[in-house]
Amino acid sequence: MDRATGQKIFVGTAVFFVFVWTIFPFFWMVWASFMTDSELATGVAKGIEEPTLEHYGRIFGLTETEAIFGGQTKAMGQGFVNSLIVALPTALIATFVATLAGYAFGRFRFPGKTPLLFTLLLTRTLPPIGILIPYFILFKTVGLVGHPGGLILTYLTGIVPLLTWVLMGYFATLPVEVERAARIDGCSRIKVLWHVIVPMGAPGISAAFIIAFLFAWNELLFGIILTGGTQAQTLSPALLAISPLTAVGYSPVALFCAASALSVLPPLALALIFQRYITRLNIVDPVTIRDE
Amino acid sequence: MTSAELQRRWQKRGGLTDPQFALTIVIAVLLFNLIIIIIPLGYSFYLSLHDTNVILKKTEYVGFDLWAEAFAEEETQDAAIKSLIFSGISVVLTFALSLAMALVLNLNFPGRGVLRALILLPWAVSEVVTATMWTMLLDANFGVLNGILAPWAVPDGQVWLNPNWVLFWLSLAFAWHLAPLGTFFLLAALQTIPQDLYNAARIDRAGVFSRFWHVTLPHIRYAILIVLVVVTVEAFRQFDLVFAMTSGGPGTTSQILPLLIFRYNFQFSQYGLASAASYVLIIVATILAMAYFVLLGRQRKQVRVAKPTAAVKAA
Numbered sequence: 001m002d003r004a005t006g007q008k009i010f011v012g013t014a015v016f017f018v019f020v021w022t023i024f025p026f027f028w029m030v031w032a033s034f035m036t037d038s039e040l041a042t043g044v045a046k047g048i049e050e051p052t053l054e055h056y057g058r059i060f061g062l063t064e065t066e067a068i069f070g071g072q073t074k075a076m077g078q079g080f081v082n083s084l085i086v087a088l089p090t091a092l093i094a095t096f097v098a099t100l101a102g103y104a105f106g107r108f109r110f111p112g113k114t115p116l117l118f119t120l121l122l123t124r125t126l127p128p129i130g131i132l133i134p135y136f137i138l139f140k141t142v143g144l145v146g147h148p149g150g151l152i153l154t155y156l157t158g159i160v161p162l163l164t165w166v167l168m169g170y171f172a173t174l175p176v177e178v179e180r181a182a183r184i185d186g187c188s189r190i191k192v193l194w195h196v197i198v199p200m201g202a203p204g205i206s207a208a209f210i211i212a213f214l215f216a217w218n219e220l221l222f223g224i225i226l227t228g229g230t231q232a233q234t235l236s237p238a239l240l241a242i243s244p245l246t247a248v249g250y251s252p253v254a255l256f257c258a259a260s261a262l263s264v265l266p267p268l269a270l271a272l273i274f275q276r277y278i279t280r281l282n283i284v285d286p287v288t289i290r291d292e
Numbered sequence: 293m294t295s296a297e298l299q300r301r302w303q304k305r306g307g308l309t310d311p312q313f314a315l316t317i318v319i320a321v322l323l324f325n326l327i328i329i330i331i332p333l334g335y336s337f338y339l340s341l342h343d344t345n346v347i348l349k350k351t352e353y354v355g356f357d358l359w360a361e362a363f364a365e366e367e368t369q370d371a372a373i374k375s376l377i378f379s380g381i382s383v384v385l386t387f388a389l390s391l392a393m394a395l396v397l398n399l400n401f402p403g404r405g406v407l408r409a410l411i412l413l414p415w416a417v418s419e420v421v422t423a424t425m426w427t428m429l430l431d432a433n434f435g436v437l438n439g440i441l442a443p444w445a446v447p448d449g450q451v452w453l454n455p456n457w458v459l460f461w462l463s464l465a466f467a468w469h470l471a472p473l474g475t476f477f478l479l480a481a482l483q484t485i486p487q488d489l490y491n492a493a494r495i496d497r498a499g500v501f502s503r504f505w506h507v508t509l510p511h512i513r514y515a516i517l518i519v520l521v522v523v524t525v526e527a528f529r530q531f532d533l534v535f536a537m538t539s540g541g542p543g544t545t546s547q548i549l550p551l552l553i554f555r556y557n558f559q560f561s562q563y564g565l566a567s568a569a570s571y572v573l574i575i576v577a578t579i580l581a582m583a584y585f586v587l588l589g590r591q592r593k594q595v596r597v598a599k600p601t602a603a604v605k606a607a
Contacts, residue, residue, distance in 0.1 A: 015403075017396075018411065022413065025428070029424060046439060100317050113318075118585055120321075123325055123329050126578075127529040127573045129553050129573070130333070157329050160325055161325065189310075219532070220535065221531045221532055236418055243536065244427075256424060260421045263420075275412055
């Protein structure tokens with residue numbers, strides 16, 4: 001065997017392992033979602049004798065459901081809508097604020113830049129549970145528990161610093177020539193931002209929007225505490241409500257798998273569509289970019 | 293026209309200078325952020341100094357008693373140790389995976405673009421769904437792993453999520469979920485390494501490992517540090533995955549600090565103790581982050597000094 005063949009085999013094996021590692025968990029979850037409960041109980045890693053769509057049917061309200069899970073499966077659909085109601089404004093506000101801040105940090109030098117940046121990033125490192133407890137008690141007194149607005153506000157605490165970091169690095173990589181030309185023509189900085197930076201940086205800004213959307217769509221802890229069991233309950237808490245971990249007696253594993261598989265469709269679609277933009281974001285070197 | 297001239301002309305018209313403009317925006321954003329963070333943190337501090345009795349609806353000022361209790365409590369110490377173990381294993385696993393996948397994706401092979409898109413998927417799904425998937429793999433009764441390993445004399449119904457190993461499996465699931473992010477940071481850095489350096493090293497008869505050690509690693513040093521920062525922070529603040537996958541079990545063997553605080557607050561309504569304990573978490577996280585920032589700053593200077601020498605060597 002010559003060197004080139006050996007190399008090909010090595011590369012092929014490595015690629016194969018990365019592929020399997022990534023897909024393996026997805027595959028078995030979807031696989032299990034087509035099993036009947038009794039079949040699943042004897043093991044997932046085998047052929048399915050009678051594939052069934054009943055779990056998906058239950059979630060869409062097409063199949064009869066045991067009384068105890070009737071409410072929960074309905075809550076799944078409601079969770080989809082609620083998560084959308086929360087995730088869209090969160091992503092919009094966060095992207096807007098972070099575009100401004102990212103532009104300022106990424107394009108300009110100003111006194112105190114590094115300490116201000118670190119202060120912003122430090123807020124990102126705060127554990128969510130530390131923020132949640134006071135917010136929960138405050139919201140209880142003002143009636144924001146069970147209201148999407150409360151959830152949006154708490155999500156912004158975590159996501160704005162992250163997006164600022166991301167967009168700062170991205171804006172710094174955009175060419176300055178067009179911007180300079182616009183300034184010479186008498187555009188104000190806000191106009192430059194709106195008419196030059198935003199169109200030119202649309203890929204990065206949309207990637208930032210996706211990151212914020214995914215965060216809000218996926219989040220569990222704040223969702224459970226601030227909306228769990230209410231009309232505004234988001235998707236992750238709704239999912240956990242039919243988790244075999246918390247369900248007593250009858251274990252709806254297959255139903256849970258089907259619900260989980262459905263819940264990842266929007267994030268997966270977004271990640272695939274915007275994959276090119278997301279991976280192009282340069283967030284490796286946020287501090288130095290402008291100095292070098 | 294230079295930007296300095298432009299600046300001057302702008303100022304004559306009564307506008308802000310560039311730094312003033314940037315500072316205005318930044319301070320406005322920072323203020324917004326600090327308000328939505330400092331108010332709850334301040335309130336949490338107030339709570340941590342008061343013993344609240346929910347049933348009697350009585351609140352009593354107790355000073356730092358609850359902080360002392362949080363530190364002294366065996367349960368808290370235990371949870372803190374579990375947090376450290378979980379974060380430690382998670383950082384190692386996530387980093388190793390990120391680097392391995394980045395190196396593979398940096399190779400030349402057909403279908404590279406497709407694979408690059410695919411590996412993003414674990415990052416896009418929620419921790420709850422990650423927990424679902426890994427439960428399907430690891431469950432003792434119907435899990436995939438036991439099903440596949442059954443012919444190889446693995447005792448039927450091997451309990452993978454046992455007290456000794458549960459933190460490891462949680463970390464592995466965490467690594468599966470977060471590694472794509474690290475992969476992309478490292479891949480971006482890998483792709484900036486000039487091919488000439490590898491050719492030069494090959495002429496010097498440097499082997500694969502020598503090339504990796506002397507050419508690749510120095511170039512991606514900074515990216516590595518960033519990945520370590522991001523992963524440590526994420527592991528330390530992680531709640532969703534552990535809560536959804538084991539809820540701290542079996543027993544309390546995977547009850548990391550955020551889960552314990554959650555129980556103090558939402559199961560036992562011990563707002564004061566929970567707030568005090570969460571301050572312990574906040575303080576450790578802040579120290580960790582600051583240490584990293586200092587490290588980053590130092591590394592940055594070294595990178596800047598190191599770059600020209602590497603270029604000279606290559607020439």
